[in-house]
Amino acid sequence: MNQILKNDLKFKREPVYGPIIWRRLALGVRIQDLLPNNFEIVVDLILKYYIKGNVIFNNSRILDDPISVQSFTDRLYKIMKQCISLVAVDERTDKIIACLLITRVKQEDYGTEFNTLEIGDGKVYRKITEFLNDVNRTVDIFAKYDINVYLKYCNICITDDFRNNKVGFNMLSAGFDLARYLEMPVIMAIADSYMLQKILMKLGFKLLHESDYRNWNDPTGELVFNDIGSGNYTCSVLACSVPQAPDPEPVVIERRESTHLSKEKSLAKKKKETK
DSSP states (O other): OOHHHHHHHHHHHSOOOOOOEEEEETTTEEEEEOOGGGHHHHHHHIIIIIHHHOHHHHHHTGGGOHHHHHHHHHHHHHHHTTOOOEEEEETTTTEEEEEEEEEEEEHHHHTTSTTOOOOOSSHHHHHHHHHHHHHHTTOOHHHHHTOSEEEEEEEEEEOGGGTTSSHHHHHHHHHHHHHHHHTOOEEEEEESSHHHHHHHHHTTOEEEEEEEGGGOBOTTSOBSOOOOOTTOOEEEEEEEEOOOOOOOOOOOOOOOOOHHHHHHHHHHHHHHHHO
16 A cells, blocks of 8 residues: 555544634634644743743743753643643734643542642752642642542743733633533632732632742742742632533514515605605
């Protein structure tokens, strides 16, 4: 069997599907599923925009440690392979301008050490995961909500030219639609900044714990996070029970008269006016 025929048969056996479009925004952006063919684009987006805007990653100078960058990249691919993450696409250029990486967290996968990140290679990445694991362990989401599975918002990233357009708000909100589709009862998130915490609380997330950045020192006593930005004093754990889908807006049906009846009324009106 020649290679062309083999490739043709492989194509026919493999399912062909497109992304679910969860929302369309007025500014010409659609929110849809992240598909495998865009994994590399999303990783590049995160390395370029997410790290410099994230309090934890920016303070840790992860980009100066190639081994840590590789560990972080491996973690991103592991999350994306669950195929439940979202991207925002500029419909004018068809380019991805934002992403929200989401993972499914199962109690059976963590046992007593719930909600932990794998400690990867690289000094900087190990320091980041140690901090995040410490924050994660402050709240047992499984026990608090009496559940054995939930969704977790991991990384949200938006390009500079689409910030302050509510793209992030709408992506986080679209996560509720995804959670309902997957029948997930709860969504959990860690907010590294006051702005993200504020947006999540506006969406109905409850603040469960805050870890003060100023309490974290390295072995020499120096602050680990010394450039946290105005108002960013804590890293917080938030969660929200997934609300029911809102009722659809009622359909308004306009009652229109038949053309024949309309003509009869028009003629009757003209006859009345001529008298």
